[in-house]
Amino acid sequence: MIFSKSTEYAIRATMFLCLNSSGSECFKINTIASAIDSPPFFTSKILQSLVRQNIISSTKGPKGGFYIDKKSKSIILYDLIIAVEGPDFFDKCLLGLNKCSEKNPCPLHKYFKKHKEELKLLFKKKTISDIMNESIKNEIHLRL
Amino acid sequence: MIFSKSTEYAIRATMFLCLNSSGSECFKINTIASAIDSPPFFTSKILQSLVRQNIISSTKGPKGGFYIDKKSKSIILYDLIIAVEGPDFFDKCLLGLNKCSEKNPCPLHKYFKKHKEELKLLFKKKTISDIMNESIKNEIHLRL
DNA sequence: AACATAATATGATTTTTGTCATGTGTGTTG
DNA sequence: CAACACACATGACAAAAATCATATTATGTT
Ligand code: FES
Ligand code: FES
Numbered sequence: 001m002i003f004s005k006s007t008e009y010a011i012r013a014t015m016f017l018c019l020n021s022s023g024s025e026c027f028k029i030n031t032i033a034s035a036i037d038s039p040p041f042f043t044s045k046i047l048q049s050l051v052r053q054n055i056i057s058s059t060k061g062p063k064g065g066f067y068i069d070k071k072s073k074s075i076i077l078y079d080l081i082i083a084v085e086g087p088d089f090f091d092k093c094l095l096g097l098n099k100c101s102e103k104n105p106c107p108l109h110k111y112f113k114k115h116k117e118e119l120k121l122l123f124k125k126k127t128i129s130d131i132m133n134e135s136i137k138n139e140i141h142l143r144l
Numbered sequence: 145m146i147f148s149k150s151t152e153y154a155i156r157a158t159m160f161l162c163l164n165s166s167g168s169e170c171f172k173i174n175t176i177a178s179a180i181d182s183p184p185f186f187t188s189k190i191l192q193s194l195v196r197q198n199i200i201s202s203t204k205g206p207k208g209g210f211y212i213d214k215k216s217k218s219i220i221l222y223d224l225i226i227a228v229e230g231p232d233f234f235d236k237c238l239l240g241l242n243k244c245s246e247k248n249p250c251p252l253h254k255y256f257k258k259h260k261e262e263l264k265l266l267f268k269k270k271t272i273s274d275i276m277n278e279s280i281k282n283e284i285h286l287r288l
Numbered sequence: 289a290a291c292a293t294a295a296t297a298t299g300a301t302t303t304t305t306g307t308c309a310t311g312t313g314t315g316t317t318g
Numbered sequence: 319c320a321a322c323a324c325a326c327a328t329g330a331c332a333a334a335a336a337t338c339a340t341a342t343t344a345t346g347t348t
Binding site: 148150183184186203204205206 | 348
């Protein structure tokens with residue numbers, strides 16, 4: 001709808017980690033991938049990129065896997081999205097003009113602007129754990 | 145951002161036609177493409193599909209091209225989008241679950257629902273000419 | 289008949305998505 | 319310690335989809 005598959009997987013995977021990591025346990029990629037119904041190798045690649053960007057963590061070896069350390073458990077949704085989609089994601093025009101702006105607005109800009117701003121603000125305010133906490137436990141759907 | 149390039153071109157091209165067709169003049173693909181800064185052949189393909197779906201019209205031969213006949217000048221934006229993206233476009237989940245629904249909502253559903261519904265409603269209500277009329281003349285940007 | 293233009297088909301290219309093989313570090317076990 | 323198994327890291331590769339380009343065909347105009 002709005003995001004690429006990569007971002008969808010990134011968010012679902014991070015949500016899974018946030019939801020299940022009490023302490024500093026690791027989750028191996030196969031566990032994560034089957035929990036969120038995503039292709040394991042592809043998902044692994046995306047998560048590795050998140051590790052490089054210091055959004056989540058990982059350790060190798062037995063008992064290893066991906067995890068979120070307690071101190072950085074408050075991942076801003078916006079940062080996660082930007083990490084995958086690129087820094088100018090929210091500057092894109094609905095109709096594909098070079099840049100979404102007041103100065104050079106496309107005909108749909110005036111209608112779309114409000115929604116874009118509100119979503120951007122929402123994503124900037126909420127952390128993944130906020131989202132998880134505001135969801136009804138045992139009713140959190142991350143699988144197809 | 146939300147739409148594919150195909151849809152972006154489709155909307156921009158239709159807007160151009162709506163804006164310039166007073167009467168039943170035809171516009172050849174090169175005119176349209178350079179007016180909206182899009183690859184001509186690719187755009188042509190998209191417009192041909194719109195013709196088959198009776199959203200716009202075209203005639204062959206000299207003085208031919210794409211146009212909008214007066215009676216069907218009120219193209220609903222929603223119909224145009226669906227024509228390119230497919231009928232289930234607005235049923236897609238933000239996080240890529242099989243279906244966006246109240247019954248099986250993803251963790252972001254509650255926040256996104258409102259915006260999706262409002263946009264859907266807007267697109268269903270407005271015609272392309274509505275949008276054009278509500279825009280300031282001589283300040284309608286369809287080019288990069 | 290000559291010409292201009294859309295329609296159609298086909299192919300090339302790029303991006304996205306997904307898979308595989310191999311390397312590298314880490315912990316376990318004897 | 320040394321051998322081994324485990325799981326991420328990395329980069330090459332492949333399949334699919336989206337995007338862009340070309341060539342040929344059909345059709346209407348003059
Ligand atoms: S300029 Fe197109 S959405 Fe803002
Ligand atoms: S279920 Fe994900 S957006 Fe509605």
